Amino acid sequence: MIILDGQLTTDHWRTVRDDESLPPDGNLLFGYERFVANALFYSQRPGGLGVILQPEDSLEPILPWLGRLNLIGLHFPRVADGRHYSTARLLRTRHGYQGELRATGEVYRDQLDFMRRVGFNAFQLPESEDPQAVLNGVRSPRAYPDLQYDLLRTA
């Protein structure tokens, strides 16, 4: 189940495994190393282009491709690993990334409000989550300290 911009949708992306040959077409989502090694080539093929980053992956090598990338997936191996909250924020602020920013891995409803506010607009949720409950959570307005609105405005 994918939530994109506050709506439940089917996923139109295909994840390409590292040992798999390159599919002829479609929206393709690559692992970080495979993407970095072939970025120039992949960027020239038609169709959507996406990459998934683990928390330890550096942003530097993908920065030249931000204009071409349609999807950046940030993977959360554990709920408690919060490095990607900063990655997301940097992508949206300093680097001005405009495409889909998707949270994958251990992503549950209780984190979505934080994720949304650092710039994620897409969430890949486990089967166990109740879609309606999650959607209600994502959509409902919330109160924050004034200062958090300042931070939001700058996002």
Next chain:
Amino acid sequence: MYQQDEWDQALLRERVAEFRDQTQRFLAGQLTEDAYRPLRLMNGLYVQRHAPMLRVAIPYGVLSSDQLRGLAHVAEHHDRGYGHFTTRQNIQFNWLTLASVPDVLAELAEVGLHAIQTSGNCIRNVTTDPLAGLLPGEVDDPRPWCELIRQWATLNPEFTFLPRKFKIAVSGRLHDRAACRIHDLGLELRRDEQEKPGFRVWVGGGLGREPHLAQCLREFLPADDLIDYLTAVLRVYNQAGRRDHLYKSRIKILVKSLGIEAFSNQVEATWQDIRETRSISALAALARIQARFTEPAHDPALADDRIEPTPTGAFARWLRYNTREHRVPGYRVVFILLKGLERAPGDLTAVEMRVLADLADQHGFSRLQTTHDQNLLLPHIPVRALREVWQTLDILGLANPGIGTVNDVTACPGLDYCNLANAATLPLAQQIQQRFQDLDYLHDLGEVHLKISGCMNGCAHHHVADIGLLGVEKQGGSWFQLLLGGRAGAESRLGRVLGPALRAEQVPDAIETILALYAARRLSGEPFAETVQRIGLKTFKETVYEQHDHSRRATHHGSLAHSEG
């Protein structure tokens, strides 16, 4: 005192509803223990020895009388009739049931209290000098800055899943009574040559397993840059701090491994970046917050008040030791010592909470303040009401004039409540107080800070005590290591280990020996830590262990006292 905004109430209600839902899902088996843990921690809920423990935030220690009544209500209806004030100016309830916690939080929200970010790997409750803005000569009040940091840190989406907990302290201009150098980040208010406000920034302090005093990260940070700069520090830590090892994940370890210079370079680069792209003016935000701070309306007509008739006896002694001169003539700051033979350090019953709340309403602008050593303050008491306040406190057994003495023991809950404890701290705290009942002797010794932690996590801050006691892992009963000569504040220093650990029963004797040596050898007016420094730890060590060898030979089993707690 900060007047809460509309969003404060809305935020608290939403968070209570959210936590209720999370707890229900957990109790219904829809959330695993692993998934529920970070959620409950984010709401201050630990699972302890007997029951869940809930830690309620008291932002920078400021409490209204209504809030104290709210705490009394929780203590009475959901706990065993008391609460426990901590060294970080918060309060803990030790006997709740899990299912009742959402109700407790809902009741607390009604008086503007909560448990958000009192545990878990996030930015914790900001602490400050409990005497901020109260004493003569105090210029800059750190509390609006604390409030600013609270607002920045509360539900900050980027920094809620840090490598480890993160504690910030802010101190006022003249004296650091906020212990900046034992916090992950310490901010010391100061002014530059042009009298512009700013901060000296300290980073990487922390007690616990590898105690470190913070290092100076920046000599002067212009106040307007505070938010951007904090974001930079936290961003560097969030990305680079270790997450593979529980004991290596505090910022002090990152600072140590990179070196202060490299760490500072990373922070400066990140800060530069934020300034260029998304800067926020901290002074503009502060102005908004300051507008919501109300000062009590002190009555200038009371300025010449004297206490009539001239105080004598117990009242005079209490005045001398448990009150301080106030910035405003005609008022005094009143300390309430939450120690004694009938209570564990920091404990207060629901009944006492209510009486104190009434006292604050009658005489003290409805305000109270928690301190770092588990006591309370009535910050603004008119001189003319002092006798009545003293009488009421005396009836409650809260007028013991022991503030700052050895008997003002700070102690973590230890083995009685805490899962991590090696030793029983509370019975020892009792035995020590029992031993030193002679007020003349205590007052002659003067300020000697004694702190007891039940394990190396050091919740009682034993490293920065004159006499620190640390519960160590050892077979058969509770054993304590002694540390001497520690100090918080401007001249922070970590206490040094005196020698092999002693059995709990031997500790009061050892302390008696140490104090006697101090009394005999100090120069006039010399504080304890200075004497230790001057005559050397070795002198203390030899005296203590020699005495113990004697008594070991003299008694049969080698244990000195048999006063079990």
